[in-house]
Amino acid sequence: MQNKLKIINDPVHGFIKIPHEILFDVIEHPYFQRLRRISQTGLLNLIFPGATHTRFHHALGAMHLMFTALETLKQKGVKISEEEEKGAMLAILMHDIGHGPFSHALESMLMDDWHHENLSLLLMNELNEVFGGQLSLAIEMFQGKYHRKFFNQLISSQLDVDRLDYLKRDSFFTGVSEGNINTQRIISMMNVCKEGELVIDAKGIYSIENFLTARMFMYWQVYYHKTSALAEFLLVKILERAKYLVSQGADLPATENLKYFLNREKSAATDEDIKRFTQLDDNDVIQAMKSWQNSDDFILSYWCTCVVKRDLPKTIISSHPFEPKFIEEKIKNTNEFFGINNGEELVHEIKRKLLPYDAKKQPIYLLQKNGEKIRLDESEDQLLSGLIVNKTTIYILTFPRNFTKIIS
Amino acid sequence: MQNKLKIINDPVHGFIKIPHEILFDVIEHPYFQRLRRISQTGLLNLIFPGATHTRFHHALGAMHLMFTALETLKQKGVKISEEEEKGAMLAILMHDIGHGPFSHALESMLMDDWHHENLSLLLMNELNEVFGGQLSLAIEMFQGKYHRKFFNQLISSQLDVDRLDYLKRDSFFTGVSEGNINTQRIISMMNVCKEGELVIDAKGIYSIENFLTARMFMYWQVYYHKTSALAEFLLVKILERAKYLVSQGADLPATENLKYFLNREKSAATDEDIKRFTQLDDNDVIQAMKSWQNSDDFILSYWCTCVVKRDLPKTIISSHPFEPKFIEEKIKNTNEFFGINNGEELVHEIKRKLLPYDAKKQPIYLLQKNGEKIRLDESEDQLLSGLIVNKTTIYILTFPRNFTKIIS
């Protein structure tokens, strides 16, 4: 039989090779194929039109970086068996499999008692049965139960291949070049210290600092861009409003699966929940928003129109909470302008926090020439990491745009 | 008042500037915003996961290239007024505004008597009323009625900014680097000859030939990739089947607007048609396919499942039509395998033709040092253009995959 290497074109990393059959089988499974219809960055494409990439694509990219990272470690003398390689690649491939429509934005809405990582684990276990236990090691690594710590650190830490892929990918598709990290450089500096943990060769320090500042820039310019934050916020409010209206007896047009979740009450995940959930994707929500533009409920109709026609409410950004008096005034204006009395539904303060580098929990370690590891921010050569260890919070006030044209 | 220049991040061209207010107004119009939900390359993302970019993005990119092209021509001494600049930019911005769901694939299905360019024109005229006649010159240029020919040639010819953008953009998002043309180089070689037509400075000949071969490679590797051709074909067959079933009295779940078109009969476009059409996008069709997986009709259900789960039928490619006997056998196998008697519905020959460079209709001209123009393929320096002037046809046979595993 001829030796074939499946490859996928990826504009970000070049070619993605799929070196093991089980990886390909998981990719072909409908659970994974569903990720094609879940955008990686929610409604960010309203601000950055190129950001239409999907979680499917990200998962493949992260798998590719895992492969590259393991190759590098092997070349540095770290022993990694084929089973371990498969396990680590499967784990990262499936790490986001539990994401629902619009990824993070809605995970608290539809299955409000379930975090996407729990769902990922639940779906992984289901797939493990389908594939006769071939995913067991992957699940162990994903949960951090495998004895060689660096595998889990590659899957989930401040310097995991998940972050490496999504930062580079999001920078690529948004066109925000400040976030364009060089994943190849960073990975080539990875190593495993004698304690079995993931570390960075000391000479890679600036690549890591550059990665941390690039990430910080991406947060402020992209993920926490005031319009991005607003769009994500609106998605949540729309679903919240819809659930509320449904609970009040309204009959909102929606696909059957979405209707199911609008009606669902908090409980342990049932088989029905899972079956329905794995058939939901961005399209259910977009289609609902399109039709809810015509809802009798003014609030729901207003928000859906804002999103679908991209005629978004006004936002102001500040490094401090807004004065209650100022907010009150906006509500009053809203009521007057629209002739409504629940203007507070349309005026909100959105909060976003960022800790660029967490020096305490799971810090990044450098591997020094003497074989000892040292915390990045405690290295003599560090330039920035010690300076970005504090949390910053921003406040975004949103309120209807139209009347601002009149009153201000 | 502060002088503001709206800019949009574009990973392909860097930054897109919107230098005139009317451009911004058109972009903000719901007709144009709808293009955010229409993919540029249909279901190509099933093969190239990065190809999730939209017609909205392409239109902005083409507008940007138009701006760049006009700047270059001005620097070479071609007089272009601000009105003409606005007109040309508006025309290219709106050139695809009449596209329906999945762009080309379905244009013959929903409004089967209307080509997307007619619809574009119709919508442009509507917008022209909204904007008080500001689009008149743009429409004139779009229709090729403006007396300075090169404007229309920049909008629609073998070397227009439409092609320049979509080739570069599709290459960028698919990751197929063979199609990566250098738009900046090509545009910098544009000129206008004494007859007022678009020409290329003679020394740009290889950039143009490279563009023509890049385009050819994109067709064979991407647009006419056998799985791409199949996916596009399935989309058409699905809608065709749905229309047929509806005409037979079936009640297929779909959004109201999509239902409208499944029931619509050929006729002149009515206001109702237009209103409905401008509310349709990819989501209506995807959502329909998701639910039609459960249709009672085996054919419809089979195809929709193929697409949604990406478990596609088998394809074979050939440079010659397939033998009728061979096709018959596939139909027979299909009938046996599924226990049906209309297997011919699932076995099809798809045909794709390409003429890499049309030397007869609207040939590309080079501007020689002596000021005279010469046809690209007749230039003494041409290396390839004279060799790629013939039409090639490929034939793709598709039939259900499953039984092939058994019989071949």
Next chain:
Amino acid sequence: MQNKLKIINDPVHGFIKIPHEILFDVIEHPYFQRLRRISQTGLLNLIFPGATHTRFHHALGAMHLMFTALETLKQKGVKISEEEEKGAMLAILMHDIGHGPFSHALESMLMDDWHHENLSLLLMNELNEVFGGQLSLAIEMFQGKYHRKFFNQLISSQLDVDRLDYLKRDSFFTGVSEGNINTQRIISMMNVCKEGELVIDAKGIYSIENFLTARMFMYWQVYYHKTSALAEFLLVKILERAKYLVSQGADLPATENLKYFLNREKSAATDEDIKRFTQLDDNDVIQAMKSWQNSDDFILSYWCTCVVKRDLPKTIISSHPFEPKFIEEKIKNTNEFFGINNGEELVHEIKRKLLPYDAKKQPIYLLQKNGEKIRLDESEDQLLSGLIVNKTTIYILTFPRNFTKIIS
């Protein structure tokens, strides 16, 4: 007559257009052509093999960015006459014309009483005579005497097009991606405030902060890389030693022009000095080092061999000055190892200082929405600029490599 636009292929910026004839004339002058033989980054190519780019190329690139910057400002409503455009482009084109062999490294050696900017000015004045006064405005701008301040700020400030080009170009050719700034983004954010000074639109803040940190990374990773610092240091020591030996009567092989400068004594620049100087370039020095490998003087021979064979002395880096005792020991070892008694010639402490962002002298200003300017580091949105306003110093100790293999 046909309208021609001269263009030059530049891998960094794409195409460089030369829009005015006088620019082309200056480029063709032998003074400017000489820059083809002067490397932009001295001996950095010993560490980064791609860094073979020249000052000729950098000057063209900076001219291109000036053009782009002026175009952007014009689009924002800043009036700029054609004469001013020519002046600014000429000024930046010629800003480095006074550089001698290996640029910065040797400027203090050959004409030790002349700074390269004085020499640039002197040569500009000569060229101004050649071109009948066409360079007068350029010279005025270069000297900061022109009344519109932003022109000089584009030529020489913390955010001038000189820095923009050399950072991007050096990052490109070294392959150190941490320094890869997006010049297009930064330039598109430039503006002129009501005081007539160069400012940055407030929303461009992160592009600027990214530029400042990229610059910082380039210094520590590239320009102040310990081997880079060493190579530059050796160049200076070699020329110093050669001058010393010549002053002691030695006859060192060298080109006539280099010999002239080895013999020259401090004085006002004579016509002969200038004539000789404009015929010197990197080749004179490289050729000299190649032949001085065979010098009778051990020190000169040792250093030249180190550089030519790239068998460089050892370096240790520290954030503190080295202990005198430690240095003494290295000198002692050197004397013993080589059987010499002037080992102190081969053991040196090299010092490098960096101030990433100078908040006091010529700070960078942001243009706020209200039309007022604010200092970058005092903006509420700044993330890093306020943190990198202090000077850092590093210390590099160099000593012969060979005996370290034995003793340590």
Next chain:
Amino acid sequence: MQNKLKIINDPVHGFIKIPHEILFDVIEHPYFQRLRRISQTGLLNLIFPGATHTRFHHALGAMHLMFTALETLKQKGVKISEEEEKGAMLAILMHDIGHGPFSHALESMLMDDWHHENLSLLLMNELNEVFGGQLSLAIEMFQGKYHRKFFNQLISSQLDVDRLDYLKRDSFFTGVSEGNINTQRIISMMNVCKEGELVIDAKGIYSIENFLTARMFMYWQVYYHKTSALAEFLLVKILERAKYLVSQGADLPATENLKYFLNREKSAATDEDIKRFTQLDDNDVIQAMKSWQNSDDFILSYWCTCVVKRDLPKTIISSHPFEPKFIEEKIKNTNEFFGINNGEELVHEIKRKLLPYDAKKQPIYLLQKNGEKIRLDESEDQLLSGLIVNKTTIYILTFPRNFTKIIS
């Protein structure tokens, strides 16, 4: 001992790893370091200012691609031992070690009876002695004597890593994007057929055709650009003239080593020849041209001035030989203009031939799904390779520029 992986920054391929100690040792040898002072593309930087890259850099890049190619083959199941890997990497690393100043241009001048590949082999054998026979397998592969053919095909064939690197590198540094091949794609399509030969997986056909046309474009736009051809031609004529003058007793200033070769007569390579040759590089020739500008011989002085000041003679290009009468006239004009009687020295017809794809000698093979190989140009899917199998010749006439301004 810590496991270290030497890495070099390469702007073209990212990072170049040096996985074996012997590779590093060869790189550190002065014979190899000399390549730092030999430009990859001769005087091409007179036309493309970025093209200052060196043969040193190219050799490292080719070594990197060899490593990548072998990794790919291993992943496809081809067994390759560590010794074979080292051998192949060493062979490609040293393949150009015999190049003299300005690479190809002058190889026929200095050692006119020795081709650079002979010299490479001679120097490899010398190095093999230095390194105790560690290079024997590499030399065997280089000569095509090793029994597994694909190793030699990776070193030297129509699709070897030498071509892959230099095309990509030259495209990168010149900025001529038409030559920008995707080496990663091409290598990922490499395979070894059952006969042990290098083949390309059938689906890679368009990447290969794109490579062939990219190469063709590079030849016509870059390597055979009329000014490139002229510059290379002048180099040869200058050295020829210098040798002639020396043979007539002239005393031309030059470095000792260059003088040696100006005086050398054809003979078997002596030890002295080799010793001298390995000390020569571009600088010897540039320095000579700089001083020969002042030669008493008008021809030599004229040419050297042309090159050093980049004030090049006129060129006309044609696809046919020039008429003798036309050439005669140019000679006559030259004589009159300069008042000389050997004008024929300054008027020359330069000829360049290109065969884009040689279908007969060492054709490229595709590996079909059935395991059989087929010639690229005979494949049913080929689009271009069958069309570019003929040799093309161009003719460039050069003559002094100045008088053309007067007479034409």
